Amino acid sequence: MDTNQNSPPPARRIDPVRAPEPTAWNPFAYALGELPLAAQVQFEEQMAADPQCCEDFLAALKMLNALRASRLTPPTVTSLANPRRQVRIFPAITAVATAALAACLIRSTVSPSVDSLHDAVALSTLLQLPESSVEDHQEPLSLADPVVENLETPDWLLTAVDLDEQSSNSDTPSSDDDEEAIF
Amino acid sequence: MSSDPVDIPDNHRKAVENACIQLQPDLLLFLTGILRNHHLADDAWQRTVVLALQSSHSARIATLRGWLFQIALNEARKILREIRKLPTPSDPANFADFAPSQTPRSLNSLATPDSRVIADETRKVVQASLKTLPPEQQEVIRQRVYLGRTFSEIASDLNLPLGTVLTWCRRGLLRLKDDPRMKDLLKD
Numbered sequence: 001m002d003t004n005q006n007s008p009p010p011a012r013r014i015d016p017v018r019a020p021e022p023t024a025w026n027p028f029a030y031a032l033g034e035l036p037l038a039a040q041v042q043f044e045e046q047m048a049a050d051p052q053c054c055e056d057f058l059a060a061l062k063m064l065n066a067l068r069a070s071r072l073t074p075p076t077v078t079s080l081a082n083p084r085r086q087v088r089i090f091p092a093i094t095a096v097a098t099a100a101l102a103a104c105l106i107r108s109t110v111s112p113s114v115d116s117l118h119d120a121v122a123l124s125t126l127l128q129l130p131e132s133s134v135e136d137h138q139e140p141l142s143l144a145d146p147v148v149e150n151l152e153t154p155d156w157l158l159t160a161v162d163l164d165e166q167s168s169n170s171d172t173p174s175s176d177d178d179e180e181a182i183f
Numbered sequence: 184m185s186s187d188p189v190d191i192p193d194n195h196r197k198a199v200e201n202a203c204i205q206l207q208p209d210l211l212l213f214l215t216g217i218l219r220n221h222h223l224a225d226d227a228w229q230r231t232v233v234l235a236l237q238s239s240h241s242a243r244i245a246t247l248r249g250w251l252f253q254i255a256l257n258e259a260r261k262i263l264r265e266i267r268k269l270p271t272p273s274d275p276a277n278f279a280d281f282a283p284s285q286t287p288r289s290l291n292s293l294a295t296p297d298s299r300v301i302a303d304e305t306r307k308v309v310q311a312s313l314k315t316l317p318p319e320q321q322e323v324i325r326q327r328v329y330l331g332r333t334f335s336e337i338a339s340d341l342n343l344p345l346g347t348v349l350t351w352c353r354r355g356l357l358r359l360k361d362d363p364r365m366k367d368l369l370k371d
Contacts, residue, residue: 028356031216032327034334037267044217044263047256051249054256058209061216062369063360064328070309071329 027053027060199239202247203232210255217259227262231255305368312362320355323348 029035030043047053203210210231214224231254235242242250313321322341326332334352338345359365 024357024360025353028353028360033219044256044260048253048260051246051252054213054249054252057216058213058252059360059369060356061212063356063365065212066305066309066365066368067313067324067328067359070306070313 024056027057028064030057031060031064195242195244196236196239198244198247199235199242199251202251203235206248206251210251213252214255214259217256218262223262224259227255227258230258234258308364308368312359312365315362316355316358317351320351320358323351324355324359327352 026035026039026043026046030040035043043053047057207228211224211228214227214231215221218224218227231251235251235254238254313324316324323337326337326340327334332340334345334348338348341348
């Protein structure tokens with residue numbers, strides 16, 4: 001039975017003599033602080049005697065620095081995380097949704113059914129921008145900004161809500177009249 | 184017979200001054216790598232420049248780079264000898280990131296963003312080169328170089344013999360060193 005199975009690996013430092021590629025590895029081992037003191041001094045003497053050894057050490061330092069620096073990846077920016085972009089996207093969404101709403105309203109005047117009005121209201125709710133997307137936006141908005149103009153024109157929404165209320169009050173008779181008119 | 188203008192002593196001083204300016208980043212990195220302390224490296228750099236200018240008349244232009252590195256190394260070793268003689272640092276704060284055998288993580292301070300700003304393209308090259316390594320070598324390098332963990336800690340976490348972890352790191356770094364893309368990068 002192996003009693004040493006769970007024991008941690010013994011502390012050990014790199015032996016530059018026993019390492020397979022001691023010459024190539026020593027600059028890295030020195031730069032990483034993995035050489036024992038005697039080997040450190042030996043490596044420093046080697047550098048003093050051989051300028052190429054200094055260059056190898058410098059190359060090792062540069063490579064380790066490049067590796068460390070490559071870790072510093074810039075934060076990934078997602079389009080939805082940018083409140084300013086959300087505000088800029090809003091006019092386009094508004095235009096499309098308004099067109100759809102208008103189409104629904106026109107259809108409801110020709111054939112005003114409860115379903116079509118519900119569709120209109122449902123579309124109008126889609127146009128409500130989440131509060132956070134505007135409030136989180138820190139940049140000052142000028143009144144001349146078309147984005148502000150679009151945000152300050154919710155008349156279509158009030159109209160849609162009014163139409164919804166009217167349809168719920170006067171419910172089916174109007175559709176009956178229309179059916180009579182058709183037939 | 185006309186003498187080479189760069190070998191005129193007056194020109195030597197100017198050449199040494201220029202070399203000090205041009206080689207400052209490399210020499211400072213070199214000194215910091217040896218001394219593992221930015222303050223000590225700055226001190227050694229100051230001494231190196233003074234000594235180089237004082238002895239510029241004896242400099243050989245053709246081997247100016249190697250000559251400066253030798254001066255820098257000598258100055259760094261003087262500082263190391265002074266510190267190694269000390270049984271205990273008088274002010275531990277001054278030596279917090281010294282003694283590489285005791286604090287192998289100290290070199291991570293070299294990677295401060297302000298001192299080593301790296302372009303996106305460079306980062307891509309390094310990452311691409313790193314990805315060519317076997318996963319186990321990548322992992323050990325990541326933990327040792329990125330996270331500054333000791334080999335003992337890594338071996339313990341991965342439940343592997345220390346020698347295996349050391350070998351993976353050594354092979355990985357040496358492969359990266361021989362990667363043509365890394366060579367091009369470090370040449371610049």
